[in-house]
Amino acid sequence: MRATVCLPTYNERENLPRMIEALRPVLRDGDRVLVIDDNSPDGTGEVADELAAAHPFVAVLHRPHKEGLGRAYIAGFERALAEGAELLLEMDCDFSHDPADVPRLIEAAENGADLVLGSRYVPGGGTRNWGLARRLISRGGSVYTGLFLHMGVKDPTGGFKCFRRQVLEQLDLDSVTPRGYAFQIEMTYRAKQAGFKVVEIPITFVDRVVGQSKMSRSVVLEAIWRVPLLRVGR
Numbered sequence: 030m031r032a033t034v035c036l037p038t039y040n041e042r043e044n045l046p047r048m049i050e051a052l053r054p055v056l057r058d059g060d061r062v063l064v065i066d067d068n069s070p071d072g073t074g075e076v077a078d079e080l081a082a083a084h085p086f087v088a089v090l091h092r093p094h095k096e097g098l099g100r101a102y103i104a105g106f107e108r109a110l111a112e113g114a115e116l117l118l119e120m121d122c123d124f125s126h127d128p129a130d131v132p133r134l135i136e137a138a139e140n141g142a143d144l145v146l147g148s149r150y151v152p153g154g155g156t157r158n159w160g161l162a163r164r165l166i167s168r169g170g171s172v173y174t175g176l177f178l179h180m181g182v183k184d185p186t187g188g189f190k191c192f193r194r195q196v197l198e199q200l201d202l203d204s205v206t207p208r209g210y211a212f213q214i215e216m217t218y219r220a221k222q223a224g225f226k227v228v229e230i231p232i233t234f235v236d237r238v239v240g241q242s243k244m245s246r247s248v249v250l251e252a253i254w255r256v257p258l259l260r261v262g263r
């Protein structure tokens with residue numbers, strides 16, 4: 030099945046060329062990378078254009094403003110679906126997600142999962158180089174989400190995923206509005222509600238070395254108020 034790795038970028042000019050190089054050997058013929066850049070002030074968009082000119086498997090979607098991860102992914106999904114992708118992956122461009130894990134996510138989808146989650150909290154998974162505060166926020170987010178949504182998912186806030194195209198076609202993407210962690214939670218919740226098969230596979234999440242995190246207090250707060258609302262169907 031043809032896969033497209035959707036790679037949102039905001040100020041990742043140092044990471045992006047290395048990421049494309051790292052993805053190249055793990056992708057198969059017909060697989061693609063779609064960079065979704067929100068007009069990064071550091072010029073990541075131009076770097077992406079140069080990479081796309083050099084590598085036929087790379088394409089770029091330029092967006093005019095930073096609107097958060099959720100909107101960037103939805104725009105990328107719509108493009109990749111229109112271009113015929115059968116599997117659509119979400120992945121960060123900061124090497125927190127190991128490109129070498131991409132074939133395992135794809136394999137799990139090809140073996141019957143509708144949505145594959147790279148999971149830090151199943152046996153064999155974990156985090157590396159994260160301080161206590163980040164570990165607590167992440168664990169707390171999983172527990173909080175579990176209390177309200179009962180999804181049976183150990184790592185609902187993760188952003189290393191592989192969707193079968195049918196899942197994205199069936200969910201009403203335009204009505205998915207969150208930007209940060211809440212986006213990840215809502216996509217998985219909606220997939221579960223629609224009866225799709227969600228499978229977690231272990232990954233190790235490594236804190237970024239280069240560039241700056243866009244994680245913010247507002248991203249955490251958004252998840253805190255949105256998760257209970259999801260439960261009541263709003």
Ligand SMILES: Nc1nc2c(ncn2[C@@H]2O[C@H](COP(=O)(O)OP(=O)(O)OP(=O)(O)O)[C@@H](O)[C@H]2O)c(=O)[nH]1
Nearest residue numbers: 037038039065067096097098101121122242243244
């Ligand atoms: N296009 C686009 N990409 C974004 C936006 N916000 C973050 N990203 C990208 O999304 C990926 C994940 O963002 P990070 O800044 O690493 O945020 P995070 O992974 O939630 O937080 P950390 O774990 O602290 O790194 C990276 O590739 C970012 O460049 C955005 O508003 N638009």
Ligand SMILES: [Mg+2]
Nearest residue numbers: 121123125237
């Ligand atoms: Mg990150």
